[in-house]
Amino acid sequence: xxxxxxxxxxxxxxxxxxxxxxxxxxxxxxxxxxxxxxxxxxxxxxxxxxxxxxxxxxxxxxxxxxxxxxxxxxxxxxxxxxxxxxxxxxxxxxxxxxxxxxxxxxxxxxxxxxxxxxxxxxxxxxxxxxxxxxxxxxxxxxxxxxxxxxxxxxxxxxxxxxxxxxxxxxxxxxxxxxxxxxxxxxxxxxxxxxxxxxxxxxxxxxxxxxxxxxxxxxxxxxxxxxxxxxxx
Amino acid sequence: xxxxxxxxxxxxxxxxxxxxxxxxxxxxxxxxxxxxxxxxxxxxxxxxxxxxxxxxxxxxxxxxxxxxxxxxxxxxxxxxxxxxxxxxxxxxxxxxxxxxxxxxxxxxxxxxxxxxxxxxxxxxxxxxxxxxxxxxxxxxxxxxxxxxxxxxxxxxxxxxxxxxxxxxxxxxxxxxxxxxxxxxxxxxxxxxxxxxxxxxxxxxxxxxxxxxxxxxxxxxxxxxxxxxxxxxxxxxxxxxxxxxxxxxxxxxxxxxxxxxxxxxxxxxxxxxx
Numbered sequence: 209x210x211x212x213x214x215x216x217x218x219x220x221x222x223x224x225x226x227x228x229x230x231x232x233x234x235x236x237x238x239x240x241x242x243x244x245x246x247x248x249x250x251x252x253x254x255x256x257x258x259x260x261x262x263x264x265x266x267x268x269x270x271x272x273x274x275x276x277x278x279x280x281x282x283x284x285x286x287x288x289x290x291x292x293x294x295x296x297x298x299x300x301x302x303x304x305x306x307x308x309x310x311x312x313x314x315x316x317x318x319x320x321x322x323x324x325x326x327x328x329x330x331x332x333x334x335x336x337x338x339x340x341x342x343x344x345x346x347x348x349x350x351x352x353x354x355x356x357x358x359x360x361x362x363x364x365x366x367x368x369x370x371x372x373x374x375x376x377x378x379x380x381x382x383x384x385x386x387x388x389x390x391x392x393x394x395x396x397x398x399x400x401x402x403x404x405x406x407x408x409x410x411x412x413x414x415x416x417x418x419x420x421x422x423x424x425x426x427x428x429x430x431x432x433x434x435x436x437x438x439x440x
Numbered sequence: 441x442x443x444x445x446x447x448x449x450x451x452x453x454x455x456x457x458x459x460x461x462x463x464x465x466x467x468x469x470x471x472x473x474x475x476x477x478x479x480x481x482x483x484x485x486x487x488x489x490x491x492x493x494x495x496x497x498x499x500x501x502x503x504x505x506x507x508x509x510x511x512x513x514x515x516x517x518x519x520x521x522x523x524x525x526x527x528x529x530x531x532x533x534x535x536x537x538x539x540x541x542x543x544x545x546x547x548x549x550x551x552x553x554x555x556x557x558x559x560x561x562x563x564x565x566x567x568x569x570x571x572x573x574x575x576x577x578x579x580x581x582x583x584x585x586x587x588x589x590x591x592x593x594x595x596x597x598x599x600x601x602x603x604x605x606x607x608x609x610x611x612x613x614x615x616x617x618x619x620x621x622x623x624x625x626x627x628x629x630x631x632x633x634x635x636x637x638x639x640x641x642x643x644x645x646x647x648x649x650x651x652x653x654x655x656x657x658x659x660x661x662x663x664x665x666x667x668x669x670x671x672x673x674x675x676x677x678x679x680x681x682x683x684x685x686x687x688x689x690x691x692x693x694x695x696x697x698x699x700x701x702x703x704x705x706x707x708x709x710x711x712x713x
């Protein structure tokens with residue numbers, strides 16, 4: 209029996225997306241991005257002086273990302289402060305974003321990107337990357353492209369776009385596979401690729417192709433929000 | 441945002457302006473900013489609220505957990521207030537172990553909520569002497585433009601008023617799939633709020649912007665309610681920072697506290713459902 213999505217979406221349908229930039233006045237750039245009930249916000253501070261000095265790179269700014277869930281964003285309260293999971297996601301988010309940035313004009317500085325999840329319904333790291341990418345753009349950091357991110361899922365044998373929590377917990381057949389992906393909006397360069405579950409190599413190709421289509425839609429939402437901030 | 445340290449130029453300008461009873465944004469010294477309250481920051485929280493006061497933006501969430509009672513209060517549920525000054529909210533906040541301000545904020549809200557007895561902890565016993573509800577209030581600023589404690593107290597009370605007690609399954613664990621319908625038991629008509637007075641030179645003022653707050657030499661955080669809807673009652677107070685306060689200062693605060701509280705409550709009531 210074919211997999212039916214719990215919320216009735218089509219297999220390649222992304223949850224309703226919203227995006228907004230300039231949400232944190234203190235920050236040099238900031239943005240919110242939502243996939244359905246998953247809400248991510250991001251702030252960019254910098255380029256600013258980096259201390260301690262030995263961490264400085266005389267040829268470039270460094271990018272420093274911090275991702276975390278707010279304690280009340282999940283069903284069982286998350287103990288505040290970094291966890292192994294959040295440290296890992298911080299690092300992969302950093303790797304997802306840094307290829308898009310051109311930081312050589314800001315030697316010895318740091319660009320801090322703070323990503324927090326207000327409400328979690330799976331796909332939080334990709335929502336965070338979408339928000340962070342917009343926040344960096346709004347901060348005026350030179351970028352080669354925007355980074356778009358989405359989680360492709362495999363439920364039993366069926367591929368779906370934008371995994372929610374009900375799907376993440378799906379256990380029938382081959383179970384649930386979660387594949388968070390990030391890519392440059394306008395070129396075929398993936399900057400995040402993670403996977404948990406079971407997937408055949410040929411199906412993986414299909415998953416990537418499915419992601420490509422989703423990225424185009426996400427890019428439109430990001431672009432629209434970036435244009436709106438200047439009109440306010 | 442480039443300079444993190446308050447310059448003496450700004451300090452002296454503010455000093456001069458305050459003594460002439462003027463502020464950059466045109467407010468009177470004892471005039472608070474308007475605020476708005478929004479709910480359902482997170483549908484995973486048992487109650488949540490977001491307060492925007494000027495450019496200050498704070499989210500507060502309430503989570504309930506099944507816990508064990510403390511030995512000195514076997515017949516009561518537990519209350520915990522925590523939070524963090526996320527580096528998201530200001531270039532001045534840093535990652536790492538909490539600094540004093542990050543510890544002070546939840547502690548002040550804790551005392552205000554606890555001492556006002558607004559949460560009826562006696563009604564939060566699940567199995568006498570064994571299992572009780574632990575109410576956890578978490579506070580996170582999203583953008584700090586001063587007066588975080590006052591904004592956080594508004595958020596805390598708004599979130600508590602929204603809070604529902606989750607259902608338990610047959611094993612006594614929280615069943616997140618069942619809709620929570622029972623409201624958190626609160627003491628009726630008692631809405632504790634924090635009003636903080638700041639002092640710069642000889643001037644007293646409330647609800648500072650970030651710049652004004654940084655220039656201040658001293659402050660006193662007051663927690664008060666209209667206890668049981670009958671009378672103003674102060675539940676907590678803490679003096680902070682180096683400057684001393686004169687008895688005249690305190691008298692002035694006592695004179696103005698009830699009105700400032702009433703004004704805040706009136707604004708808050710517009711947002712209560």
